[in-house]
Ligand SMILES: Nc1ncnc2c1ncn2[C@@H]1O[C@H](COP(=O)(O)OP(=O)(O)O)[C@@H](O)[C@H]1O
């Protein structure tokens with residue numbers, strides 16, 4: 001592989017149509033050629049990235065927009081086509097951070113408000129979930145007793161928690177945060193527990209020979225040992241949080257992106273809803289990639305070996 | 306070379322050790338009536354066919370596996386839980402993959418000497434032990450970035466760094482190629498000569514056992530395995546593998562072990 005690249009780099013430097021370098025000495029010619037080759041290689045890699053990762057989704061989006069436009073252009077269409085969305089709601093796309101009064105704000109602000117709730121709810125779920133999962137993973141009987149219960153609770157949809165939550169907290173904001181918490185926590189608990197169970201006996205033996213106490217064992221063996229599993233749980237959890245926030249905000253009101261959709265629906269602003277969906281999808285995508293990247297960073301080295 | 310006195314005050318004593326594993330209602334007797342005394346500074350190899358219970362015996366000495374009956378006595382004190390005075394070099398290195406070479410050794414050193422040595426002293430001690438196994442060039446590498454032989458070296462450095470009374474090695478070179486293995490055997494002999502610590506090594510390699518050890522403990526086949534024979538290896542140290550090829554003591558010892566393993570106590574699969 002490396003030699004093949006080197007070869008193209010050298011070949012690339014001796015194109016016959018190039019004028020022969022004049023006063024340069026023999027020593028620096030290979031260096032120049034190598035540099036040139038490296039540049040070209042980099043450009044080639046960028047081109048390949050565009051071709052493989054950027055072009056296909058762009059084409060897909062263009063095609064979908066076209067189909068959507070054609071399908072909803074006729075008279076009597078129930079949904080707005082992309083052209084109408086752009087005509088009526090392009091300010092929402094172009095100005096995410098405008099501010100003109102407490103309910104007339106850009107979608108960027110609304111997303112940030114929602115993200116703040118997610119940060120609190122998901123943060124709590126992460127801390128509690130990892131702690132509870134670690135305890136459960138340590139005991140085969142806790143695992144046997146609790147796992148089925150969690151598997152059932154896990155499937156309860158976010159919105160189903162809302163009435164209970166509203167009744168308990170009697171306030172919209174803590175209720176929304178609780179719904180996120182309770183939605184996100186199950187995969188974190190379950191994955192952490194499985195990760196702890198799967199820590200190889202060898203690592204436990206090392207800890208035993210060193211006489212690590214339980215705090216040291218937790219921080220130095222359990223957390224890093226189970227990190228790949230924990231991050232799988234966190235990644236599922238952040239996705240569920242984002243699902244839950246929109247649902248919860250639709251009912252609890254406020255300035256979040258979820259309530260914006262509900263509000264737009266009540267005042268028949270369908271193009272606004274379409275733009276809001278776009279925001280939600282993109283933010284959810286970014287959150288997922290962010291947690292995945294954090295996981296890759298923390299567990300570098302752990303997955304291998 | 307003066308042989309340590311074994312008869313008077315055994316440094317390590319395995320006293321009528323038996324071990325059965327319970328699985329549900331059934332129970333398998335793995336070890337039966339193991340008696341052995343080991344002197345301070347002695348190098349003992351344990352050899353036997355696969356599955357006879359060598360690892361179980363080593364884990365019992367380490368305190369990782371409880372005995373069913375009998376006792377392990379270290380300096381006349383019963384030991385029944387693991388501790389850094391009996392450091393283990395595990396068969397598959399058991400380095401923590403998320404820590405670098407340096408950090409793996411540091412974990413042990415900081416735990417064992419955290420209160421007794423200053424930060425600078427600990428750093429020097431970590432580097433010293435990695436230098437003993439010739440691994441100072443890879444301090445910041447993770448286990449996945451170094452070869453199998455290097456991982457085993459780091460595992461040895463980690464165990465040595467605990468300054469154990471006894472170093473327990475479970476087939477430490479079993480997974481390595483012949484050249485790397487010879488290299489590490491020389492390293493271990495060099496370390497043993499320098500530190501004069503007590504070492505118990507499991508192996509299935511007859512040459513390795515004869516080359517390294519003062520005594521070879523040969524185990525019978527399981528179930529209910531026990532010590533079949535203990536053979537002295539009266540070879541002068543330092544030993545050089547090339548000089549030994551023709552040495553009559555060496556060939557005699559080697560023949561003795563081979564005879565035990567392949568004539569009198571064939572592996573169950575071979576015997577059948
Ligand atoms: N934790 C355990 N539970 C049940 N049986 C075990 C356990 N550990 C080892 N054994 C059994 O004990 C016997 C000896 O195993 P081991 O000590 O690993 O052998 P060796 O190291 O000599 O190859 C094997 O038959 C194995 O199946």
Ligand SMILES: [Mg+2]
Nearest residue numbers: 359360361476
């Ligand atoms: Mg074994």
